[in-house]
Amino acid sequence: MLKNSFSKIESWLDERYNLNPVRNLLYHKKVPTHKHSFWYYMGGITLFLFCVQVLTGIMLLIYYKPGEDSAYESVRFIVTEVRFGWLIRNVHSWSANLMIFFAFVHMFSAFFTKAFKKPRELTWVTGFILLLLAMAFGFSGYLLPWNELAFFATKVGTDIVGVLPFIGEDLREILRGSEDVTGATLTRFFGIHVAVLPLIFNVFLIIHLLFVQRQGMHEPEHFQKLSEEKKKFIPFFPNFALRDALLWLIVFNILIFLALFFPWDLGLKADPFTPAPQGIKPEWYFMFMFQTLKYIPSHILFIEGEVLGIFIFFIAGLIWMLVPFIKFKERAKAKIQPLTLIGILIVAFIVLMTILTYLGL
Amino acid sequence: MxxxxxxxxxxxxxxxxxxxxxxxxxxxxxxxxxPKSAEGTVNSVKAGIASEFPANSSKIIKFGRKPVILIKIENNEFRAFSATCTHLDCIVQYRTDTKQITCACHNGIYDLKGRNVSGPPPRPLDEYSVKVVQDEIIITTETG
CATH class of the missing domain: 1.20.5 (Single alpha-helices involved in coiled-coils or other helix-helix interfaces)
Structure with a gap:
């Protein structure tokens, strides 16, 4: 009975919209299985955490009130008065961090398995833009509780923008909404966090997913070299999708565990007229940049250290984004290809700098 | 053509x-x-009673919309500087143990004349003048 009515709906839709692409996805899409198949799941986990972000974010919006006199109070109200408010806020904060972590893992796994190469250049570019947008989400969301740590981190973060030549001062003022970090900054960051970024993020996310869908899963070199009969695949639906779902369930459990046992401290309310407390730091995914800026002297030749640092990060980011379009010579005899070595060095740099910050060096 | x-x-x-x-x-x-907010320019503020201010201590004063750090050093002399670190905008504090002005954000250190002595700050802190009139502390801009 149910099956019958379902197939009636299907044929009604099929007649009008041609459901072949959906059928192709469900019945014909295959996923290669090999020793690196595990990395295929990282993007899915990131997507899952993004969905958690959207849902918990909308829930927080019901009670959150932006504004110098209401932001901190409303977050305190959420975590102390609203039933399960503490849980929703903790899940939102933890999920944000995990999402960025898995986005990084996803990006580096795509890099080391060389999935960014032709014909997937634009999947890489859109993916990198999504990571930058996710970090912008993190930066703008960090300020919203209007606590001391976030206040000074935002002061530092937005002041860094001001050192850019020509446009720096204007850009800083546009970001802050005034000369200083004030309630005006909070309103702007709130708008950016809940309206501007979601809009842009979703556009890139849809493009990214369409590309993946259109081109199918990347086959690593060693897999491509296998003869056709030796290549193993599993159907995307239901085999891969169910494994995806199982991993999501595991990640969801980890998320709830973290939210329950490691709650996020709200801290003290921001006060523009108190000294910065010890231990001002940005979120962990900005640490490597923050730490590098600390090591650069205040002046190198005639250039300000910070300007130089930001310039280097900007150029490095640009090269990283455009890496699929750069031709690297493969060395047949080398044990590690130069490109892989660059990747390892970058990961090592990020990890080292992050650890140094936490050691307080 | x-x-x-x-x-x-x-x-x-x-x-x-x-x-x-x-x-x-x-x-x-x-x-x-x-838009530029029409703020009245502040040239001086009253910062409390001089005799009630303990030596070797400090206080952040609102100077219009800017924070100013007022310090009473050990010989009972008052000094006031802009409390905004010249490095990246954090608010500085007076360390009673080292008798220095420090910024916790990136470990910038200034001496008691506001000069940047260590860490990343590129410039000294702007100084304000302090007068004590009938036991009342008055902070004014250097020019004001």
Missing amino acids: PINRRKFIDALLSLGGLGGLVAIVYPAFSFLKP
Whole structure:
């Protein structure tokens, strides 16, 4: 009975919209299985955490009130008065961090398995833009509780923008909404966090997913070299999708565990007229940049250290984004290809700098 | 080169299109830049009773919308500086143990004359003058 009515709906839709692409996805899409198949799941986990972000974010919006006199109070109200408010806020904060972590893992796994190469250049570019947008989400969301740590981190973060030549001062003022970090900054960051970024993020996310869908899963070199009969695949639906779902369930459990046992401290309310407390730091995914800026002297030749640092990060980011379009010579005899070595060095740099910050060096 | 009708219309439309674009972008960009708030310029503030202010201590004072750090050093002399670190905008504090002005954000250190002595700050802190009139502390801008 149910099956019958379902197939009636299907044929009604099929007649009008041609459901072949959906059928192709469900019945014909295959996923290669090999020793690196595990990395295929990282993007899915990131997507899952993004969905958690959207849902918990909308829930927080019901009670959150932006504004110098209401932001901190409303977050305190959420975590102390609203039933399960503490849980929703903790899940939102933890999920944000995990999402960025898995986005990084996803990006580096795509890099080391060389999935960014032709014909997937634009999947890489859109993916990198999504990571930058996710970090912008993190930066703008960090300020919203209007606590001391976030206040000074935002002061530092937005002041860094001001050192850019020509446009720096204007850009800083546009970001802050005034000369200083004030309630005006909070309103702007709130708008950016809940309206501007979601809009842009979703556009890139849809493009990214369409590309993946259109081109199918990347086959690593060693897999491509296998003869056709030796290549193993599993159907995307239901085999891969169910494994995806199982991993999501595991990640969801980890998320709830973290939210329950490691709650996020709200801290003290921001006060523009108190000294910065010890231990001002940005979120962990900005640490490597923050730490590098600390090591650069205040002046190198005639250039300000910070300007130089930001310039280097900007150029490095640009090269990283455009890496699929750069031709690297493969060395047949080398044990590690130069490109892989660059990747390892970058990961090592990020990890080292992050650890140094936490050691307080 | 003769200008035919098509080229002329193309040029006219391009110019009009460009003008239209500017007419949209300029107001949108200007909208994003916050208007300058009409704030009365503050030249001096009262900062409390001098005899009640303990030696070797400090206080952050609101000087209009700017924070100013007022320090009473051990010989009972008052000094005041802009409390905004010249490095990246954090608010500095007076360390009673080392008798220095420090910024916790990036470990910037200034001496009691506001000079940047260590860490990343590129410039000294701006100094304010402090007078004590009938036991009342008055902070004024150097020029004011």
